[in-house]
Amino acid sequence: MIFDTHAHYDDEQFDADRNVLLCSMAEHGVGTIVNVSASYSSCERVVNMAQEYPFMYAAVGVHPDEVGALNEESFARMKELFKRNKVVAVGEIGLDYYWDNESHELQKEWFIRQLELARELTLPVLIHSRDAAADTMEIMKKYAQGLEGIIHCYSYSKEMAKEYVKMGFYIGVGGVVTFKNARKLKETVEVIPLESIVLETDCPYLAPTPYRGKRNNSAYIRYVAEEIARLKGISYEEVVEQTEKNAKQLYKISS
Numbered sequence: 351m352i353f354d355t356h357a358h359y360d361d362e363q364f365d366a367d368r369n370v371l372l373c374s375m376a377e378h379g380v381g382t383i384v385n386v387s388a389s390y391s392s393c394e395r396v397v398n399m400a401q402e403y404p405f406m407y408a409a410v411g412v413h414p415d416e417v418g419a420l421n422e423e424s425f426a427r428m429k430e431l432f433k434r435n436k437v438v439a440v441g442e443i444g445l446d447y448y449w450d451n452e453s454h455e456l457q458k459e460w461f462i463r464q465l466e467l468a469r470e471l472t473l474p475v476l477i478h479s480r481d482a483a484a485d486t487m488e489i490m491k492k493y494a495q496g497l498e499g500i501i502h503c504y505s506y507s508k509e510m511a512k513e514y515v516k517m518g519f520y521i522g523v524g525g526v527v528t529f530k531n532a533r534k535l536k537e538t539v540e541v542i543p544l545e546s547i548v549l550e551t552d553c554p555y556l557a558p559t560p561y562r563g564k565r566n567n568s569a570y571i572r573y574v575a576e577e578i579a580r581l582k583g584i585s586y587e588e589v590v591e592q593t594e595k596n597a598k599q600l601y602k603i604s605s
């Protein structure tokens with residue numbers, strides 16, 4: 351079944367129909383979802399949701415746009431959440447020079463601190479990186495050796511994707527791959543092995559064609575898997591099966 355490795359179901363865009371939508375996932379072929387925190391305030395929410403839904407797991411971490419909320423005290427409180435059940439990764443963490451919400455120095459500092467936290471907890475990391483290819487790679491080379499994880503919503507070159515794959519990371523592919531103008535990502539999918547790809551929505555954002563611009567949800571991952579199958583000249587079933595296997599291996603989910 352489909353494994354959505356990166357979703358944000360605590361987002362207010364799901365307030366009106368969250369439970370109905372999540373309860374319909376199985377009938378759309380979605381078997382597992384990792385609910386990822388982005389802001390400091392969403393960390394506890396995603397962990398609570400994972401206790402509520404048997405097919406849902408949680409990732410705890412603070413997005414680069416939001417690291418202004420972190421200090422020693424809030425970071426210590428965030429760390430406490432890893433004692434709860436079903437917290438399977440540190441994320442999403444990284445650098446975002448597109449929105450540039452926080453200074454590069456502050457983004458780097460908390461990116462590194464959260465990579466070190468993942469090492470301490472022996473958990474995989476979910477990396478967010480936008481318009482910050484070189485700085486991200488530099489920090490990953492220095493602080494993420496031996497760690498595992500996903501380069502989420504991958505948007506850089508195929509050469510850099512190969513480098514991340516060599517370092518043992520998975521490439522997260524979502525709705526963008528279905529966009530007509532996503533030439534770079536389509537090329538990346540063609541050249542990296544299916545064994546290094548995982549599926550993701552980043553919902554409510556980045557809905558695939560034919561829902562581009564609308565609210566995304568895990569059922570739409572079907573269109574992402576179909577496009578990967580087309581690009582690689584393999585079956586839809588093979589894409590779903592192998593990416594599920596990859597994700598379960600990374601997150602250490604056995605069921």
Ligand code: NI
Nearest residue numbers: 356386442552
């Ligand atoms: Ni995200």
